[in-house]
Amino acid sequence: MKVGIIGAGQLGRMMALAGYPLGLEFEMLDPNPRACGGQVAPLTVAAFDDREALAALASRVDLVTFEFENVPVAAMEFLAGQVEVFPRPPVLETAQDRLREKECFRQLAIPTPDYRPVESRAELEAAVAELGLPAVLKTRRFGYDGKGQFILRQPGDLEPAWAALGGAPLILEAFVPFGREVSLVAARSRAGGMVFYPLAENIHRDGILRLSQACSADPMQALAEEYTRRVLEHFAYVGVMAFEFFQVADGLVANEIAPRVHNSGHWTIEGSETSQFANHLRAILGWPLGSPELLGQVAMLNFIGELPAVPALLGEPHLHVHAYGKSPAPGRKVGHATLCLPPAADLPGALRLLLPRVNLPALLD
Known part of the structure:
Protein backbone atom coordinates (compact mmCIF):
# COMPACT_ATOMS: atom_id res chain seq x y z
CA MET A 1 0.00 0.00 0.00
CA PHE A 86 -9.17 10.71 4.63
CA PRO A 87 -10.15 12.69 6.61
CA ARG A 88 -12.89 13.73 4.19
CA PRO A 89 -12.95 17.34 2.91
CA PRO A 90 -16.07 18.61 4.80
CA VAL A 91 -14.28 18.54 8.16
CA LEU A 92 -11.38 20.43 6.61
CA GLU A 93 -13.76 23.14 5.41
CA THR A 94 -15.16 23.54 8.92
CA ALA A 95 -11.80 23.51 10.71
CA GLN A 96 -10.38 26.16 8.37
CA ASP A 97 -12.94 28.77 9.44
CA ARG A 98 -13.15 29.69 13.12
CA LEU A 99 -16.74 30.94 12.75
CA ARG A 100 -17.95 27.74 11.04
CA GLU A 101 -16.09 25.76 13.67
CA LYS A 102 -17.77 27.58 16.57
CA GLU A 103 -21.17 27.19 14.91
CA CYS A 104 -20.53 23.46 14.56
CA PHE A 105 -19.65 23.17 18.25
CA ARG A 106 -22.82 25.04 19.22
CA GLN A 107 -24.88 22.73 16.97
CA LEU A 108 -23.39 19.75 18.83
CA ALA A 109 -24.07 21.30 22.27
CA ILE A 110 -20.36 21.73 23.00
CA PRO A 111 -19.63 24.87 25.09
CA THR A 112 -17.66 27.64 23.38
CA PRO A 113 -16.62 31.16 24.30
CA ASP A 114 -19.23 33.73 23.35
CA TYR A 115 -18.34 35.14 19.92
CA ARG A 116 -19.36 37.57 17.19
CA PRO A 117 -18.41 37.70 13.50
CA VAL A 118 -16.62 40.92 12.55
CA GLU A 119 -16.45 42.34 9.02
CA SER A 120 -15.89 46.06 9.68
CA ARG A 121 -14.51 48.48 12.24
CA ALA A 122 -18.07 49.38 13.22
CA GLU A 123 -18.89 45.69 13.77
CA LEU A 124 -15.75 45.35 15.90
CA GLU A 125 -16.88 48.20 18.14
CA ALA A 126 -20.37 46.70 18.39
CA ALA A 127 -18.97 43.26 19.21
CA VAL A 128 -16.74 44.69 21.94
CA ALA A 129 -19.72 46.55 23.40
CA GLU A 130 -21.65 43.25 23.56
CA LEU A 131 -18.90 40.92 24.77
CA GLY A 132 -16.85 43.33 26.85
CA LEU A 133 -13.11 43.30 27.44
CA PRO A 134 -10.80 41.48 27.56
CA ALA A 135 -11.55 39.67 24.31
CA VAL A 136 -9.57 38.03 21.52
CA LEU A 137 -9.82 39.20 17.91
CA LYS A 138 -8.88 36.47 15.43
CA THR A 139 -8.80 36.00 11.70
CA ARG A 140 -11.38 33.41 10.70
CA ARG A 141 -8.88 31.59 8.49
CA PHE A 142 -5.16 30.74 8.38
CA GLY A 143 -4.38 31.27 12.05
CA TYR A 144 -2.09 28.88 13.90
CA ASP A 145 0.65 29.03 16.54
CA GLY A 146 -0.66 32.37 17.75
CA LYS A 147 -0.74 33.96 14.27
CA GLY A 148 -3.73 36.05 13.25
CA GLN A 149 -4.72 36.91 16.84
CA PHE A 150 -4.82 40.10 18.90
CA ILE A 151 -5.81 40.31 22.58
CA LEU A 152 -7.95 43.36 23.34
CA ARG A 153 -7.48 44.42 26.95
CA GLN A 154 -8.62 48.06 26.81
CA PRO A 155 -10.46 50.31 24.33
CA GLY A 156 -7.18 51.69 23.04
CA ASP A 157 -6.32 48.25 21.67
CA LEU A 158 -9.06 48.35 19.03
CA GLU A 159 -7.20 50.62 16.61
CA PRO A 160 -3.92 48.63 16.50
CA ALA A 161 -5.88 45.35 16.37
CA TRP A 162 -7.91 46.55 13.39
CA ALA A 163 -4.77 47.87 11.70
CA ALA A 164 -3.10 44.47 12.16
CA LEU A 165 -6.00 42.19 11.23
CA GLY A 166 -8.66 44.28 9.45
CA GLY A 167 -9.33 43.51 5.83
CA ALA A 168 -9.92 39.81 6.43
CA PRO A 169 -13.04 38.16 7.87
CA LEU A 170 -12.65 38.15 11.67
CA ILE A 171 -14.22 36.72 14.79
CA LEU A 172 -14.21 38.28 18.24
CA GLU A 173 -14.23 35.80 21.12
CA ALA A 174 -14.87 36.57 24.75
CA PHE A 175 -11.78 35.95 26.85
CA VAL A 176 -11.96 32.66 28.76
CA PRO A 177 -10.50 32.80 32.32
CA PHE A 178 -9.26 29.23 32.13
CA GLY A 179 -7.36 27.23 34.71
CA ARG A 180 -5.41 25.22 32.16
CA GLU A 181 -5.33 24.30 28.47
CA VAL A 182 -5.83 20.64 27.58
CA SER A 183 -6.16 18.62 24.40
CA LEU A 184 -7.52 15.22 23.51
CA VAL A 185 -6.16 13.18 20.61
CA ALA A 186 -8.54 10.55 19.25
CA ALA A 187 -8.71 8.16 16.30
CA ARG A 188 -11.80 6.91 14.47
CA SER A 189 -11.64 4.01 12.03
CA ARG A 190 -13.52 3.52 8.78
CA ALA A 191 -15.86 1.13 10.61
CA GLY A 192 -16.61 3.72 13.31
CA GLY A 193 -14.46 2.35 16.12
CA MET A 194 -12.78 4.96 18.29
CA VAL A 195 -9.86 5.19 20.68
CA PHE A 196 -9.04 8.15 22.92
CA TYR A 197 -5.59 8.99 24.23
CA PRO A 198 -5.13 10.31 27.76
CA LEU A 199 -5.81 14.02 28.02
CA ALA A 200 -2.72 16.22 27.72
CA GLU A 201 -2.15 19.42 29.68
CA ASN A 202 -0.48 22.04 27.48
CA ILE A 203 1.63 25.11 28.19
CA HIS A 204 2.08 27.72 25.47
CA ARG A 205 4.39 30.69 25.09
CA ASP A 206 3.78 33.35 22.43
CA GLY A 207 0.94 31.22 21.07
CA ILE A 208 3.19 28.20 20.43
CA LEU A 209 3.00 24.92 22.33
CA ARG A 210 6.09 24.41 24.51
CA LEU A 211 5.19 21.57 26.90
CA SER A 212 2.57 18.80 26.95
CA GLN A 213 2.10 16.44 29.88
CA ALA A 214 -0.01 13.31 29.47
CA CYS A 215 -2.56 13.00 32.29
CA SER A 216 -3.41 9.63 33.81
CA ALA A 217 -6.99 9.36 35.11
CA ASP A 218 -7.69 13.05 34.54
CA PRO A 219 -11.08 14.15 35.94
CA MET A 220 -11.86 15.89 32.62
CA GLN A 221 -11.12 12.80 30.49
CA ALA A 222 -14.71 11.52 30.18
CA LEU A 223 -16.11 14.95 29.30
CA ALA A 224 -13.40 15.59 26.72
CA GLU A 225 -14.10 12.18 25.17
CA GLU A 226 -17.83 12.91 24.98
CA TYR A 227 -17.33 16.24 23.19
CA THR A 228 -14.76 14.72 20.83
CA ARG A 229 -17.02 11.76 20.08
CA ARG A 230 -19.79 14.14 19.01
CA VAL A 231 -17.51 15.78 16.44
CA LEU A 232 -16.10 12.48 15.16
CA GLU A 233 -19.56 11.04 14.65
CA HIS A 234 -20.97 14.26 13.15
CA PHE A 235 -18.43 14.15 10.33
CA ALA A 236 -18.21 10.33 10.08
CA TYR A 237 -14.55 11.14 10.63
CA VAL A 238 -11.75 8.78 9.62
CA GLY A 239 -8.24 9.31 11.02
CA VAL A 240 -6.70 11.09 14.00
CA MET A 241 -8.15 14.36 15.28
CA ALA A 242 -7.11 16.62 18.15
CA PHE A 243 -9.55 18.74 20.15
CA GLU A 244 -8.20 21.65 22.20
CA PHE A 245 -10.11 22.87 25.26
CA PHE A 246 -9.94 25.46 28.00
CA GLN A 247 -10.70 24.06 31.44
CA VAL A 248 -12.92 26.33 33.51
CA ALA A 249 -14.50 25.91 36.93
CA ASP A 250 -17.51 23.96 35.69
CA GLY A 251 -16.01 21.92 32.87
CA LEU A 252 -14.47 22.39 29.42
CA VAL A 253 -14.88 25.10 26.79
CA ALA A 254 -14.01 24.24 23.19
CA ASN A 255 -11.14 26.11 21.57
CA GLU A 256 -10.56 24.37 18.24
CA ILE A 257 -10.16 21.06 16.44
CA ALA A 258 -7.25 19.96 14.29
CA PRO A 259 -8.31 17.33 11.71
CA ARG A 260 -4.90 15.66 11.64
CA VAL A 261 -2.14 14.34 13.85
CA HIS A 262 -1.21 17.01 16.37
CA ASN A 263 1.76 18.55 18.15
CA SER A 264 0.27 17.82 21.58
CA GLY A 265 0.19 14.13 20.67
CA HIS A 266 3.87 13.72 19.83
CA TRP A 267 4.43 12.15 23.25
CA THR A 268 2.51 9.10 22.00
CA ILE A 269 5.50 7.93 19.93
CA GLU A 270 7.33 6.62 23.00
CA GLY A 271 4.71 7.22 25.66
CA SER A 272 1.77 5.11 24.51
CA GLU A 273 1.13 1.60 23.30
CA THR A 274 0.39 2.90 19.78
CA SER A 275 1.45 6.32 18.51
CA GLN A 276 -0.99 8.82 17.05
CA PHE A 277 0.82 8.47 13.72
CA ALA A 278 0.44 4.70 13.59
CA ASN A 279 -3.22 4.95 14.58
CA HIS A 280 -3.89 7.56 11.92
CA LEU A 281 -2.53 5.18 9.30
CA ARG A 282 -4.45 2.24 10.74
CA ALA A 283 -7.65 4.29 10.70
CA ILE A 284 -7.43 5.52 7.11
CA LEU A 285 -6.37 2.09 5.83
CA GLY A 286 -9.26 0.34 7.56
CA TRP A 287 -6.94 -1.63 9.84
CA PRO A 288 -7.63 -2.34 13.54
CA LEU A 289 -6.82 0.58 15.83
CA GLY A 290 -4.07 0.13 18.39
CA SER A 291 -4.27 0.70 22.12
CA PRO A 292 -3.73 4.31 23.27
CA GLU A 293 -2.69 3.15 26.74
CA LEU A 294 -0.25 5.41 28.57
CA LEU A 295 3.12 3.86 29.42
CA GLY A 296 4.25 5.45 32.67
CA GLN A 297 4.53 9.23 33.13
CA VAL A 298 5.19 11.21 29.97
CA ALA A 299 5.88 14.80 28.92
CA MET A 300 6.84 16.34 25.57
CA LEU A 301 9.03 19.43 25.10
CA ASN A 302 8.90 21.45 21.89
CA PHE A 303 12.10 22.95 20.48
CA ILE A 304 11.30 26.28 18.85
CA GLY A 305 13.68 28.32 16.73
CA GLU A 306 16.72 26.10 17.12
CA LEU A 307 17.66 22.76 18.63
CA PRO A 308 19.56 22.44 21.89
CA ALA A 309 22.84 20.56 21.62
CA VAL A 310 21.60 17.08 20.68
CA PRO A 311 24.65 15.15 21.98
CA ALA A 312 24.15 16.68 25.42
CA LEU A 313 20.48 15.69 25.41
CA LEU A 314 21.40 12.12 24.59
CA GLY A 315 23.00 11.85 28.00
CA GLU A 316 19.71 12.60 29.75
CA PRO A 317 18.09 9.40 31.04
CA HIS A 318 14.59 8.53 29.76
CA LEU A 319 14.70 11.33 27.15
CA HIS A 320 13.89 10.61 23.49
CA VAL A 321 15.04 13.26 21.00
CA HIS A 322 13.42 14.01 17.62
CA ALA A 323 15.15 16.47 15.28
CA TYR A 324 13.09 17.34 12.22
CA GLY A 325 15.90 18.20 9.84
CA LYS A 326 14.78 21.83 9.53
CA SER A 327 16.99 24.90 9.46
CA PRO A 328 16.76 27.24 12.49
CA ALA A 329 14.36 30.18 12.27
CA PRO A 330 12.45 32.25 14.84
CA GLY A 331 9.16 30.59 15.79
CA ARG A 332 9.86 27.44 13.78
CA LYS A 333 9.22 24.01 15.30
CA VAL A 334 12.54 22.26 14.73
CA GLY A 335 12.21 19.24 17.01
CA HIS A 336 10.89 17.81 20.25
CA ALA A 337 11.90 15.49 23.06
CA THR A 338 9.77 13.10 25.08
CA LEU A 339 10.52 12.34 28.72
CA CYS A 340 9.19 8.89 29.68
CA LEU A 341 9.39 7.91 33.34
CA PRO A 342 8.14 4.93 35.38
CA PRO A 343 4.66 5.26 36.93
CA ALA A 344 5.96 6.05 40.43
CA ALA A 345 8.55 8.63 39.34
CA ASP A 346 8.46 12.37 40.11
CA LEU A 347 7.67 13.83 36.69
CA PRO A 348 7.36 17.50 37.81
CA GLY A 349 10.67 17.23 39.66
CA ALA A 350 12.39 15.68 36.65
CA LEU A 351 11.00 18.41 34.37
CA ARG A 352 12.24 21.18 36.68
CA LEU A 353 15.74 19.74 36.42
CA LEU A 354 15.53 19.22 32.67
CA LEU A 355 13.90 22.45 31.47
CA PRO A 356 16.85 24.80 32.19
CA ARG A 357 19.10 22.48 30.19
CA VAL A 358 16.95 22.99 27.09
CA ASN A 359 16.47 26.77 27.51
CA LEU A 360 12.93 26.46 28.89
CA PRO A 361 13.47 27.34 32.56
CA ALA A 362 10.18 29.04 33.51
CA LEU A 363 7.46 26.82 32.04
CA LEU A 364 6.40 25.30 35.37
CA ASP A 365 6.54 28.52 37.41
Missing part, protein backbone atom coordinates in the same frame (compact mmCIF):
# COMPACT_ATOMS: atom_id res chain seq x y z
CA LYS A 2 1.20 3.50 -0.85
CA VAL A 3 -0.12 6.54 1.02
CA GLY A 4 0.00 10.02 -0.48
CA ILE A 5 0.48 12.87 2.00
CA ILE A 6 -0.41 16.45 1.12
CA GLY A 7 2.15 18.51 2.96
CA ALA A 8 5.67 17.39 3.80
CA GLY A 9 6.43 19.00 7.13
CA GLN A 10 7.41 17.24 10.33
CA LEU A 11 3.95 15.70 10.76
CA GLY A 12 4.18 14.01 7.37
CA ARG A 13 7.73 12.98 8.15
CA MET A 14 6.71 11.33 11.44
CA MET A 15 3.72 9.69 9.77
CA ALA A 16 5.96 8.04 7.21
CA LEU A 17 8.43 6.93 9.87
CA ALA A 18 5.54 5.29 11.74
CA GLY A 19 4.31 3.58 8.59
CA TYR A 20 7.51 1.99 7.31
CA PRO A 21 7.54 -0.72 10.03
CA LEU A 22 4.01 -1.59 8.86
CA GLY A 23 5.23 -2.22 5.32
CA LEU A 24 3.75 0.96 3.86
CA GLU A 25 5.15 3.26 1.20
CA PHE A 26 4.70 7.03 1.00
CA GLU A 27 4.82 9.91 -1.42
CA MET A 28 4.40 13.58 -0.46
CA LEU A 29 3.44 16.81 -2.22
CA ASP A 30 4.55 20.22 -0.97
CA PRO A 31 5.50 23.54 -2.61
CA ASN A 32 8.69 23.74 -0.53
CA PRO A 33 11.56 21.83 -2.18
CA ARG A 34 13.33 21.67 1.20
CA ALA A 35 10.35 20.36 3.17
CA CYS A 36 11.69 17.97 5.79
CA GLY A 37 9.32 15.14 4.81
CA GLY A 38 11.28 14.92 1.57
CA GLN A 39 14.16 13.45 3.58
CA VAL A 40 12.18 10.26 4.20
CA ALA A 41 9.85 9.88 1.18
CA PRO A 42 9.66 10.89 -2.51
CA LEU A 43 8.56 14.51 -2.76
CA THR A 44 6.61 16.17 -5.57
CA VAL A 45 7.33 19.90 -5.47
CA ALA A 46 4.14 21.63 -6.56
CA ALA A 47 1.52 24.05 -5.35
CA PHE A 48 -1.25 22.52 -3.29
CA ASP A 49 -3.78 23.52 -5.97
CA ASP A 50 -1.74 22.24 -8.94
CA ARG A 51 -4.32 19.84 -10.38
CA GLU A 52 -1.93 18.22 -12.79
CA ALA A 53 0.45 17.36 -9.96
CA LEU A 54 -2.43 16.24 -7.74
CA ALA A 55 -3.81 13.96 -10.45
CA ALA A 56 -0.37 12.45 -11.01
CA LEU A 57 0.01 11.80 -7.30
CA ALA A 58 -3.46 10.21 -7.14
CA SER A 59 -2.51 7.84 -9.94
CA ARG A 60 0.50 6.55 -7.99
CA VAL A 61 -1.02 6.00 -4.52
CA ASP A 62 -3.80 3.94 -2.95
CA LEU A 63 -5.22 6.74 -0.79
CA VAL A 64 -4.40 10.28 0.30
CA THR A 65 -4.27 12.09 3.64
CA PHE A 66 -2.98 15.52 4.68
CA GLU A 67 -0.70 16.74 7.44
CA PHE A 68 -2.01 20.26 8.05
CA GLU A 69 -5.40 21.90 7.76
CA ASN A 70 -4.66 24.86 5.50
CA VAL A 71 -4.63 22.73 2.34
CA PRO A 72 -7.18 24.19 -0.11
CA VAL A 73 -10.49 22.37 0.30
CA ALA A 74 -11.02 22.48 -3.47
CA ALA A 75 -7.76 20.57 -3.95
CA MET A 76 -8.84 17.84 -1.56
CA GLU A 77 -12.28 17.64 -3.21
CA PHE A 78 -10.53 17.28 -6.58
CA LEU A 79 -8.40 14.46 -5.19
CA ALA A 80 -11.44 12.79 -3.62
CA GLY A 81 -12.88 12.42 -7.10
CA GLN A 82 -9.93 10.25 -8.10
CA VAL A 83 -8.72 8.43 -5.00
CA GLU A 84 -9.90 7.84 -1.43
CA VAL A 85 -9.14 10.83 0.82
